[in-house]
Amino acid sequence: MAEFFNVLPPGEALELLLGRLPERPAVAVCVADTARALGRVLAVEIRATESLPSFPRATMDGYSVRASDTYGASDGLPAWFTLVGEVPMGRGPDMSLGVGEAAVAYTGGMLAGNADAVVMVEQTQAVDEHTIEVVRPVAPGQNVAQPGEDVRVGESVLPAGHVIRPQDIGGLLALGIERVKVAERPRVGILSMGDEVVHPGVTPGPGQVRDINTYTVAGQVAAAGGIPELLGLVSDDYEEQLVAARQGLAKSDMLVLSAGSSVSARDRTVDIVAELGEPGPLVHGLALRPGKPAILGLCDGKPVIGLPGNPVSAMVVSSLVVRPTVYRLMGCARPPSPSERAAVLAQDIPSAAGREDYVPVRLVNGENGTEEAHPVWGKSGFIFTLVRADGLVRVPADAGGIYAGETVQVREL
Amino acid sequence: MAEFFNVLPPGEALELLLGRLPERPAVAVCVADTARALGRVLAVEIRATESLPSFPRATMDGYSVRASDTYGASDGLPAWFTLVGEVPMGRGPDMSLGVGEAAVAYTGGMLAGNADAVVMVEQTQAVDEHTIEVVRPVAPGQNVAQPGEDVRVGESVLPAGHVIRPQDIGGLLALGIERVKVAERPRVGILSMGDEVVHPGVTPGPGQVRDINTYTVAGQVAAAGGIPELLGLVSDDYEEQLVAARQGLAKSDMLVLSAGSSVSARDRTVDIVAELGEPGPLVHGLALRPGKPAILGLCDGKPVIGLPGNPVSAMVVSSLVVRPTVYRLMGCARPPSPSERAAVLAQDIPSAAGREDYVPVRLVNGENGTEEAHPVWGKSGFIFTLVRADGLVRVPADAGGIYAGETVQVREL
Numbered sequence: 001m002a003e004f005f006n007v008l009p010p011g012e013a014l015e016l017l018l019g020r021l022p023e024r025p026a027v028a029v030c031v032a033d034t035a036r037a038l039g040r041v042l043a044v045e046i047r048a049t050e051s052l053p054s055f056p057r058a059t060m061d062g063y064s065v066r067a068s069d070t071y072g073a074s075d076g077l078p079a080w081f082t083l084v085g086e087v088p089m090g091r092g093p094d095m096s097l098g099v100g101e102a103a104v105a106y107t108g109g110m111l112a113g114n115a116d117a118v119v120m121v122e123q124t125q126a127v128d129e130h131t132i133e134v135v136r137p138v139a140p141g142q143n144v145a146q147p148g149e150d151v152r153v154g155e156s157v158l159p160a161g162h163v164i165r166p167q168d169i170g171g172l173l174a175l176g177i178e179r180v181k182v183a184e185r186p187r188v189g190i191l192s193m194g195d196e197v198v199h200p201g202v203t204p205g206p207g208q209v210r211d212i213n214t215y216t217v218a219g220q221v222a223a224a225g226g227i228p229e230l231l232g233l234v235s236d237d238y239e240e241q242l243v244a245a246r247q248g249l250a251k252s253d254m255l256v257l258s259a260g261s262s263v264s265a266r267d268r269t270v271d272i273v274a275e276l277g278e279p280g281p282l283v284h285g286l287a288l289r290p291g292k293p294a295i296l297g298l299c300d301g302k303p304v305i306g307l308p309g310n311p312v313s314a315m316v317v318s319s320l321v322v323r324p325t326v327y328r329l330m331g332c333a334r335p336p337s338p339s340e341r342a343a344v345l346a347q348d349i350p351s352a353a354g355r356e357d358y359v360p361v362r363l364v365n366g367e368n369g370t371e372e373a374h375p376v377w378g379k380s381g382f383i384f385t386l387v388r389a390d391g392l393v394r395v396p397a398d399a400g401g402i403y404a405g406e407t408v409q410v411r412e413l
Numbered sequence: 414m415a416e417f418f419n420v421l422p423p424g425e426a427l428e429l430l431l432g433r434l435p436e437r438p439a440v441a442v443c444v445a446d447t448a449r450a451l452g453r454v455l456a457v458e459i460r461a462t463e464s465l466p467s468f469p470r471a472t473m474d475g476y477s478v479r480a481s482d483t484y485g486a487s488d489g490l491p492a493w494f495t496l497v498g499e500v501p502m503g504r505g506p507d508m509s510l511g512v513g514e515a516a517v518a519y520t521g522g523m524l525a526g527n528a529d530a531v532v533m534v535e536q537t538q539a540v541d542e543h544t545i546e547v548v549r550p551v552a553p554g555q556n557v558a559q560p561g562e563d564v565r566v567g568e569s570v571l572p573a574g575h576v577i578r579p580q581d582i583g584g585l586l587a588l589g590i591e592r593v594k595v596a597e598r599p600r601v602g603i604l605s606m607g608d609e610v611v612h613p614g615v616t617p618g619p620g621q622v623r624d625i626n627t628y629t630v631a632g633q634v635a636a637a638g639g640i641p642e643l644l645g646l647v648s649d650d651y652e653e654q655l656v657a658a659r660q661g662l663a664k665s666d667m668l669v670l671s672a673g674s675s676v677s678a679r680d681r682t683v684d685i686v687a688e689l690g691e692p693g694p695l696v697h698g699l700a701l702r703p704g705k706p707a708i709l710g711l712c713d714g715k716p717v718i719g720l721p722g723n724p725v726s727a728m729v730v731s732s733l734v735v736r737p738t739v740y741r742l743m744g745c746a747r748p749p750s751p752s753e754r755a756a757v758l759a760q761d762i763p764s765a766a767g768r769e770d771y772v773p774v775r776l777v778n779g780e781n782g783t784e785e786a787h788p789v790w791g792k793s794g795f796i797f798t799l800v801r802a803d804g805l806v807r808v809p810a811d812a813g814g815i816y817a818g819e820t821v822q823v824r825e826l
Binding site for chain 1: 447448451465466467468470472474500501502503504505519520521522523558562563564570571578579580581582583584586587588589591607608609610611613614616617618619620621622623624625626628629630631632633635636649673675676677678722723724728749750751752753754755791792794795796797798799800802822825826
């Protein structure tokens with residue numbers, strides 16, 4: 001492999017990869033209980049199976065009436081109504097209103113037969129046990145939610161590829177949809193490479209470091225709804241790496257390789273991606289700091305991402321590339337935004353134009369209740385730079401930096 | 414119960430409740446595998462058990478040297494070095510440098526004995542197999558990460574009450590901390606009340622509606638790290654409600670009651686909270702729309718929250734009150750921010766001063782790559798208002814509204 005690859009902006013590189021993947025879920029479809037489907041991705045569009053509300057509902061406590069009987073009512077000339085009973089919650093009416101008749105109505109309950117409006121209790125006065133005065137007219141439909149006003153039968157309510165939120169669970173169950181077709185969670189193989197990397201349970205010898213990237217990426221994959229498959233560690237031996245990567249890819253829907261940090265180690269990773277399947281590497285190098293030495297590939301239909309070895313770069317690339325790819329495998333074209341928070345930048349961030357920068361920042365309560373974003377400077381190999389940070393500030397490629405005092409969005413990893 | 418309660422701003426009401434809870438986790442402490450502890454809350458402060466890096470690490474590919482041997486080197490007058498070998502990745506050096514000697518160094522690897530700097534390979538030229546020219550001087554420590562530069566032994570790295578993120582897992586494992594003490598997930602009992610409410614699996618009869626609030630709140634509780642305990646449905650019978658609430662509270666760390674939507678149903682809920690334990694209701698009514706008829710109580714040390722019956726109000730109150738309370742039970746005083754996203758408001762939002770409003774909005778791609786927030790107007794009882802929305806815009810209590818064109822933060826529920 002001695003091909004020449006252009007360094008691409010991360011967004012463009014991601015589009016290049018995702019553009020080669022099918023729109024529909026790459027993983028199998030399964031059936032999930034709606035009540036337990038939080039965070040799962042819908043495999044099919046959902047249409048309303050009925051209209052809601054299913055009956056005209058009172059939206060106020062008061063009296064259901066025929067609106068025309070209230071016309072002209074005022075404080076000086078109230079309309080008199082005879083009470084003919086109440087419609088209890090959760091039941092249909094057992095009466096029908098004649099002229100000048102009213103029935104007690106509760107918020108969320110049904111109206112009496114013939115009634116077409118509800119008079120708020122605050123706009124009435126009790127005359128005796130069976131009689132009330134109404135001092136304001138109501139229009140037909142007033143204080144009543146009409147059938148289908150929330151959702152109409154047949155209406156599309158959620159598209160395929162949608163990530164299910166708490167309110168979606170509520171909406172689906174309101175329609176009686178107790179089970180939904182969702183994408184299986186994709187299996188994401190994660191392989192850490194490098195002679196210097198040891199398992200976190202091992203006390204490192206001279207020149208050795210504990211594996212970090214397997215676990216940070218696994219956390220990011222799990223947060224996106226994927227199933228991290230920890231493939232373990234391999235040395236810098238090319239054949240060993242290739243065998244492990246091939247086996248890992250075979251049992252996964254996607255493969256993430258955490259490369260060694262030296263230039264030669266990175267070069268070997270791109271060779272591996274080329275050998276794993278067609279077309280192999282699509283992008284080698286991102287216009288991104290940290291995270292330039294990343295590889296995006298597609299091997300016989302499965303995404304393969306090569307991450308830089310250094311832990312900060314690995315997390316940034318994983319956030320920008322692995323995360324949306326996991327969602328796409330589930331058929332989700334527009335992943336939920338990473339959590340963001342607005343803050344006022346406390347120090348200038350200089351940056352080279354032509355490259356997107358992600359700078360770790362710490363949020364500090366400033367004056368007037370504003371939050372300030374303080375850059376956490378540190379060599380990009382230092383994981384505690386990110387542990388000390390509350391998020392990242394993005395410096396766009398066309399900006400030479402961001403000045404202190406500007407409002408920035410601080411995004412989680 | 415005929416006490417008078419002031420309507421409080423939601424933030425103040427929450428502080429009143431949380432101020433009565435212990436700072437330390439209310440739930441038991443358990444031990445979790447660090448690699449699987451995403452989203453769990455640390456029960457103790459974590460201090461670094463060792464310094465990282467644990468050895469001087471090269472941060473560039475090149476040659477480790479004694480910096481003083483490079484002083485004065487330039488393109489015109491390069492310094493010559495004799496190559497005495499390499500220090501492979503993951504191993505200690507088996508050589509010590511004399512005057513004018515250099516050893517191959519790899520990014521992330523150790524330096525030769527006696528070396529105190531690394532010359533980047535780009536600032537050298539190979540003369541022959543055993544000799545290089547160095548054309549730029551390096552200072553001691555240049556291109557070298559020093560021991561303890563990332564984190565120092567004994568340094569506090571994460572406070573008790575911290576919610577574990579992917580980078581924290583990385584940092585902990587980098588230190589060899591494979592297990593951590595975390596708070597148990599609190600059990601949050603959820604009881605839905607009302608004669609009109611039926612299980613989602615049932616076809617509603619006249620005047621009946623399917624239960625929504627149990628499941629939306631359960632989703633919000635689960636997203637915050639709690640364990641929702643679905644206590645089912647009870648009618649509007651007071652004794653039945655009290656028994657179910659008492660049993661639910663006994664087996665939970667916190668109780669959420671979803672009240673019926675009529676005024677009398679709400680009044681009964683506050684009576685129940687009063688009977689469940691001391692001191693009972695702390696707040697009855699929030700200066701909030703939707704969500705005014707909420708109850709915050711503390712019953713023999715356990716938080717009890719009464720939610721308005723209507724599904725939109727219930728979710729808003731749950732997001733503002735239940736979510737942070739779940740975190741506090743785990744000992745987390747500063748919960749992770751709900752996910753937010755900046756957008757430009759597309760329509761004026763009018764609002765009454767003196768009350769916080771939360772308005773559902775839908776995000777739409779606008780011109781110039783900006784996102785626009787379009788209000789989703791709808792009666793507050795309509796769950797599909799939230800299904801159609803991408804989040805909520807908060808109108809502060811001291812504002813009479815927000816004008817179109819202003820940048821707003823759109824927060825998830």
